[in-house]
Amino acid sequence: MVTLNVNGRSYRVDADPRTPLLYxxxxxxxxxxxxxxxxxxxxxxxxxxLDGEAIFSCLTPISAAAAGRIRTVEGLGSVExxxxxxxxxxxxxxxQCGYCIAxxxxxxxxxxxxxxxxxxxxxxxxxxxxxxxxxxHMRILAAIRRAAAAMRDTPQQxxx
Amino acid sequence: MTAALPxxxxxxxxxxxxxxxxxxxxxxxxxFAVRPGKNGPKLPGxxxxxxxxxxxxxxxxxxxxxxxxxxxxLGQGIMTALIQVAAEELRVDPDRIVLVTAxxxxxxxxxxxxxxxSIEMSGVEIMNAAAQAxxxxxxxxxxxxxxxxxxxxxxxxxIFAPDGRSLAYGAVAAGQVLHRPAGPHSRLGDPKRFTVIGxxxxxxxxxxxxxxxxxxxxxxxxxxxxHARLVRPPNYAAxxxxxxxxxxxxxxxxxxxxxxxxxxxxxxxxEYEAILAMRALSAAAKWDAPAVLxxxxxxxxxxxxxxxxxxxILHRQGPAGVPARTLQATYHRPYQIHGSIGPSCAVGLYQDxxxxxxxxxxxxxxxxxxxxxxxxxxxxxxxxxQMPGAGCYGHNGADDAGADAALLAxxxxxxxxxxxxxxxxxxxxxxxxxxxxxxxxAALDTxxxxxxxxxxxxxxxxxxxxxxxxxxxxxxxxxxPVPGPVGVNIPQPAGGGDRNAIPLYRLPNARVVKHYIEKxxxxxxxxxxxxxxxxxxxxxxxVDELAQAxxxxxxxxxxxxxxxxxxxxxxxxxxxxxxxxxxxxxPQGRGRGFAFARYKNLASYxxxxxxxxxxxxxxxxxxxxxxxxxxxxQAVNPDGIRNQIEGGIVQSTSWTLYEAVQFSLREITTxxxxxxxxxxxxxxxxxxxxxxxxxxxxxxxxxxxxxxxxTAAAIANAVADATGVRMRDLPLDRAxxxxxxGF
Numbered sequence: 037m038v039t040l041n042v043n044g045r046s047y048r049v050d051a052d053p054r055t056p057l058l059y060x061x062x063x064x065x066x067x068x069x070x071x072x073x074x075x076x077x078x079x080x081x082x083x084x085x086l087d088g089e090a091i092f093s094c095l096t097p098i099s100a101a102a103a104g105r106i107r108t109v110e111g112l113g114s115v116e117x118x119x120x121x122x123x124x125x126x127x128x129x130x131x132q133c134g135y136c137i138a139x140x141x142x143x144x145x146x147x148x149x150x151x152x153x154x155x156x157x158x159x160x161x162x163x164x165x166x167x168x169x170x171x172x173h174m175r176i177l178a179a180i181r182r183a184a185a186a187m188r189d190t191p192q193q194x195x196x
Numbered sequence: 197m198t199a200a201l202p203x204x205x206x207x208x209x210x211x212x213x214x215x216x217x218x219x220x221x222x223x224x225x226x227x228f229a230v231r232p233g234k235n236g237p238k239l240p241g242x243x244x245x246x247x248x249x250x251x252x253x254x255x256x257x258x259x260x261x262x263x264x265x266x267x268x269x270l271g272q273g274i275m276t277a278l279i280q281v282a283a284e285e286l287r288v289d290p291d292r293i294v295l296v297t298a299x300x301x302x303x304x305x306x307x308x309x310x311x312x313x314s315i316e317m318s319g320v321e322i323m324n325a326a327a328q329a330x331x332x333x334x335x336x337x338x339x340x341x342x343x344x345x346x347x348x349x350x351x352x353x354x355i356f357a358p359d360g361r362s363l364a365y366g367a368v369a370a371g372q373v374l375h376r377p378a379g380p381h382s383r384l385g386d387p388k389r390f391t392v393i394g395x396x397x398x399x400x401x402x403x404x405x406x407x408x409x410x411x412x413x414x415x416x417x418x419x420x421x422x423h424a425r426l427v428r429p430p431n432y433a434a435x436x437x438x439x440x441x442x443x444x445x446x447x448x449x450x451x452x453x454x455x456x457x458x459x460x461x462x463x464x465x466x467e468y469e470a471i472l473a474m475r476a477l478s479a480a481a482k483w484d485a486p487a488v489l490x491x492x493x494x495x496x497x498x499x500x501x502x503x504x505x506x507x508x509i510l511h512r513q514g515p516a517g518v519p520a521r522t523l524q525a526t527y528h529r530p531y532q533i534h535g536s537i538g539p540s541c542a543v544g545l546y547q548d549x550x551x552x553x554x555x556x557x558x559x560x561x562x563x564x565x566x567x568x569x570x571x572x573x574x575x576x577x578x579x580x581x582q583m584p585g586a587g588c589y590g591h592n593g594a595d596d597a598g599a600d601a602a603l604l605a606x607x608x609x610x611x612x613x614x615x616x617x618x619x620x621x622x623x624x625x626x627x628x629x630x631x632x633x634x635x636x637x638a639a640l641d642t643x644x645x646x647x648x649x650x651x652x653x654x655x656x657x658x659x660x661x662x663x664x665x666x667x668x669x670x671x672x673x674x675x676x677p678v679p680g681p682v683g684v685n686i687p688q689p690a691g692g693g694d695r696n697a698i699p700l701y702r703l704p705n706a707r708v709v710k711h712y713i714e715k716x717x718x719x720x721x722x723x724x725x726x727x728x729x730x731x732x733x734x735x736x737x738x739v740d741e742l743a744q745a746x747x748x749x750x751x752x753x754x755x756x757x758x759x760x761x762x763x764x765x766x767x768x769x770x771x772x773x774x775x776x777x778x779x780x781x782x783p784q785g786r787g788r789g790f791a792f793a794r795y796k797n798l799a800s801y802x803x804x805x806x807x808x809x810x811x812x813x814x815x816x817x818x819x820x821x822x823x824x825x826x827x828x829x830q831a832v833n834p835d836g837i838r839n840q841i842e843g844g845i846v847q848s849t850s851w852t853l854y855e856a857v858q859f860s861l862r863e864i865t866t867x868x869x870x871x872x873x874x875x876x877x878x879x880x881x882x883x884x885x886x887x888x889x890x891x892x893x894x895x896x897x898x899x900x901x902x903x904x905x906x907t908a909a910a911i912a913n914a915v916a917d918a919t920g921v922r923m924r925d926l927p928l929d930r931a932x933x934x935x936x937x938g939f
Contacts, residue, residue, distance in 0.1 A: 052448075052468070059468040068415040069408035071586075073537050074619040078869040081537055110408040122406045129398060129835055132843050133271025133587030134405035135414075135538045141406060163877040167869060169537045170271055170587045171846030173880040175839070 038098045042067070043111030053099035058082045060098050061108060069109035069138035073167070080166030083139035084108045090146035092165075109138040112145065120190075121145055124183035125176075132170035140166050144180045152188050156181070237380040241320030246304035249332070250374040252325035253282065259353055259366035261286060261293045263322060266306025267314040268298045268558055269401065271587040272900050273836040274314045276399045280832055281319045284392040285326035285385060288353040288365070295400075298560040298582035308559035308661060310590070310722060311690060312799050312898025315832060319896050327382040329374050336368040387830060387893040394890065396835035401584075413556050413583035414541045418612035421543070422451060423467040424604045425474035427460040427481055428621055429673065431863050432719065434485040436460065444477045453477065454607050457675035461600070461615075463608055474618075487861035490717045496528050496633050499713060500654055507710040509688050509698065516704035517641030519648055523745055524637035527734040528925040530856035531628040531718055533866075535874060538586030539617040540593030540626075544605030550577045551605060555598035556585030559661065563595050566662030567602045570671050570678070578602075589847070591661050591721035593617055593626045599668040620867040625669060627681070628857055629723030630656040630716075632693065634734040644746030646757060649706040651735070655693025656716050657683025658726035669719070681719060685712045686726070690796050696728035696905060699735050700794055701757035718857070718864070725904035728795060729848070732905025733912065733926065736791035740913045741922065749778035750790050750913065760794070762827050765889055766801040767792050769825035773887050774805035785809055786820070787918025791909035795902035800828040801889075802902040804845065806910035810918045812937045815930035817915055819849045823885045824903060829894040837899050838886040844903030845884050850875035852908040855927050 040047045040057075042065060049064050056075075061067045061084070073081030075094045082094040085107040093101075113119035118126060121141045131137045140163070147154055147162045154162070159180050168176065239247055245266070246252065254262040263282045269275045275295050283290040296302050298309070306318055330350050337355040338345040340363060349356050356362045387393075405411045429436070441453040444462060449469030454461040462477055464470035490498040542555040551573060557563040560580040568575045580598070588594055597615060605613045617625070632655045639648040665671045666680030686692030694710035723729075743753035751771045758764050770776075771790065782788055787810065792803040807820045822845050831837055854873050858866045866872035908926070916922045921936045 051466075055468045059466070063417075063467055066417060067408060068410060068412075071412075071414065071538055072616065073539075073586075074868060076619060076868055076870075078619075079537055108408065109406070113407060115403045115407050115409065118403070118407060125406045126398065126402055129402060129839060131271075131399070131402050131405050132273070132839060133537075133584065134402065135271075135412065135536075135586035137406055138408060160877045160880065167537060167874065167876065169535055169589070169847065169874070171843035171848075171850070171875075172839070173846055173875075173877060174842055174884050177877075177880070 038102050040098060040102060040106060041104070042106045043108060049098065051098060054097045056094050057084070057096045057098050057101045057106070058093040061093060067108050067110050071135055071138065073136070080139045080143060081136050083142045083166060085142055085146050088146060088149060090143040107142070109141050112141065120186045121148070121179070121183040124179040124186065128175045128179040128182060130172055130175035130179040132172050136166060136168045140168070140176050144183070148180070148184050148187055152184060154184060239378050239380055240324035240382055242306070242317050243321045243324060243378045245306060247377045249325050249329050249376060249378050250372065251304045252322055253286070253329045253374060255329070255365050255369035255374065257366045257370055259292070259364050261288055262296060263293055264296045264303045265318045265322065266298050266304040267318045268309040268582040269584050270309060270558065271584065272314070272840060273399050273833065275401060276397055277315055277832045277836055278318060278322055279400065280392045280395070280397055281323045282326045284390055285323050286330050287350040290392060290397060292353060300560050300564050300580045305561040308562065310558055312795065312900040312902065315896045316799070316898050319832065323384065324382040325378060327384050328378055331383055332373060333365055333368050336373060337363045340368065390892070393830065393832050394834070394892070397833055399836065411584065412538065413543065413554050413585050414538055414616065416543050416554055416583060416614070418543065418545070421612040421614055422463055422465055422608060423470040424461055424463045424600070424613050424615040425470040426600060426615065426617065426621065427474060427478045428625060429458055430483050430485040431488055433488040434458070434483045437482040437484050439477070439481040441477065441480070444473050444480065447473045447476060452607055454604060457677065458673040459670060461604055463604060463613060485862050489859045489861055489864070491861060492859060495631060498717065499631060500633060502713045502715050504654070504711045504713045505685065507694070507712060508707065509691070509694055509710050510706055510708035512703065512706045514704040516647035517643065517645055519639035520642045521745060522637060522639045523741055524635070525738055525741060525924055527634045527730070527737065529632045529730040529733070530926060531631045531720070532723065532851055532855045533623060533628055533857060533872060534589045534592040534626055534723055535872070536586040536588055536592050536622065539619055539622040540597035541585060541614070541616040542597040542601035543612055543614045544601030545612045546605040546609050550579070551602055552579045552581065553598050553602050554581050554583050555601070556588065556594045557582055557598055558588065558591065558594070562662055563598055566595070566665050566668050567599055570599055570665035570668055571602055571606060589724040591627055591659070593622055595662050596625070596669040599670045603670060623867050623872060624864050627660055627719045627721035629729070630658060630693065630720040632727065632730040634730060636734060636738045638738065638742060640742060640746055644748055646701065646703055646742060647705060649699070649703045651697060652709045652711060653693055653697050653727065653731060654711040654713060655727055656713050656720045657685060658692035658695070658722050659684045659686055660721040681716065683714060683716065689798060691727060693727040694731070695726045695796055696731040696793055698797060700760060700763055700797060701739070701754070702759055718859070725795070725901040728793070728901070729851070729904045729908060732791065732793040733908040736793065736906065736909030737912050737924065740789070740916065751776055752778060754790070754792060762801050763792065763794060766803040766825045766827050769887055769889060770803035770805050770823055773825065773885065774823040776805055782807065785811065785918060787914040787916065789910045789913025789915070789917055791906040791913060793905050795898065799898040800826055800902040802826050802841065802906050804903065804906040804910040806914045808911060808914040808918055810915060810933065812919065813939050815934035815939065817853055817928055817933055818879050819881045819911060821881055821883045822907070822910065823887070825887045825889060826899065826902070827889040827891060828899040829891050829897040831888050831890045832896065834888050837888055840900050841886045841903045842884045844901070845907045846875065846880065848904045848907035849881070849911065852911050852926060853928055
């Protein structure tokens, strides 16, 4: 048994400790946000946060995540009460197929929590690990800038 | 805080999760699908595919409106646009409409969701069905209210009499009043007074997608569901020599190892257990993999030597000036991948002799026919329900994964089986966009006007969609295989390899030939815009070469050869908004380029101006900014159109600057994102601007694929402008640019 802290809740999971976090999030915890994209850490569709850092959940065994606080896109808000990044992605209509977007949001969340006044160059460099195939990049960047401005205007509680 | 529960937000998700379908109409639309022209009058759009109005529009006693489309949401935003079209003509708030998308048990058969046709086809059909449904309701209300129908007005889901009395739609729609055939004529609203069409309504699917809702077939989680993974052969012709499945059978969670001919799969309780078992099975399998792939450096020579059919698609002779100067050029395009970010996935359930497949296929009806053939089942016993996957951009692995789910579900009756491909399986097995060769020769007279044009294109098929079982890849590897794939030579005017091979420019003498090559060295099929990407790249690169020979600004040169006023408007708008000025020199290392095409010569007009930066020693080329002008007729959802064109520009930039499938004699070697790099954030343009030329009252023109070709040519022309060197082989990657510039 491995105990995981996900979005502020504690879960006891009966799985091989080597199991990548992604499969436990998606199947045992029924969280859809993190996606399988490559299983190789090359695309970022599976990105979640572990203790404030963006990580590839497809490469991170649950044993390595057990000590930390895990956050997924479900932990940032809901359709009714979207978090600042989610609201910004909706406002900018920053999705086409949207499969990469939860990973994009989680990587951007890690940046904005640490560097709320991130420059355009910092945002682009930080987002480099995550791929989008639909070509929604311009809107994703616009959404991150919009969220950064909103978070600066209304300071958020840090890592919930 | 509490964990947010995933909520099914759409009817699609509810249906997918096994919810009942509470509609009072029992007939399947397919049961009375007649074609127009046979017995009845020609119906608007393609309504003849399902001529009963309630195949498209249903109104409940509670006033709730259900709109049905045979098209699929692929991330292009059609759900929202189709709701807008229905809301406009029905005169109801878009929020009151529930849209049901492609499902063989519920929706009309609209073939494939392809060719940028969804709004041109389904949009027109739904618009007409909605207008006719509204008038039927008005007619019924007229009887009830004792007022002539022309004095009644429909607004916000109610019908109003001049004296202020009103009836809700639900009150008049009782019974099966819409269960009647559509008529040939619809009383469509006045485009000048549209309030919903033309508005940038936010997409209905985005909130769930950014909060972890059930949005994709990958997210479908049915009770008792088990997980499958596949072991594919090392190449197309490989044969399984031996495999010891016994150790895999004993692995934790494994329920079944499936071994049928050269087809290998494993089904396990948990997803990760299935992956571990797949790895063990893969290690245990011994294959004989003959050398079957062409030698890569000779690829284009190999393709040109294959047997072919020659189709002369344009032969025009007319009076023209005397040729003074002739130019010619050859262009190449490699195989390129769809590269969906989420590998193909499907869920199958075989129960009581019936099969349900949840799939992100682009064509539920053709896919159902192919799956039924593969499994030897009656079509009525197979239901295909489309659920979005990761963006497909054409015929990727989705249909094959649907076939995998069907085959594996039959091995596990009563249990839903979810199968997802691994990354390398997607890279290796999806059908690629075909490699192509074009040759063009043209003559200018002394005034710099084109007087002769000769163009040839060599290409495989651009559609090997199912079709039949032969176009489902798993069928090739089972005992008693169904050999495939089988390609279609898509005829003009849309064309396949010759899509957009006929320029829109004034050409008094022209000959255009398509060389259709049936034998496919690598598996290929439809990739966004089909041959248009390569033909527009070639033609629009060459037009710049001609403009240079004529010593004329490339925008002016284009305008001088364009008669179509809408084409001229698009070119002019893109040039103006970009700030194009003839003879202007960008700074050192920068270049600007222009390109234009009307997609398929039938759909949207797109003109693009681009600025690039080239670092010669590194070979690195980057698109700095792009400005597009788009005329897609009546614009339904302007922001949706901008999103599609922006995405098309960025995606085509990636194809054009980086992408080529590579292979050895025995295997494809681009197996992941490291060996097949695509555009990343560091190389994303500084700005992409899209200007829409709205044409209220004009027919909808498909837009989703229209930017692919113009983007490629605008970039190549900008690179030529920046470096003085013309590059005619795609992609314009670092190695090629360095070589071309002598580094």
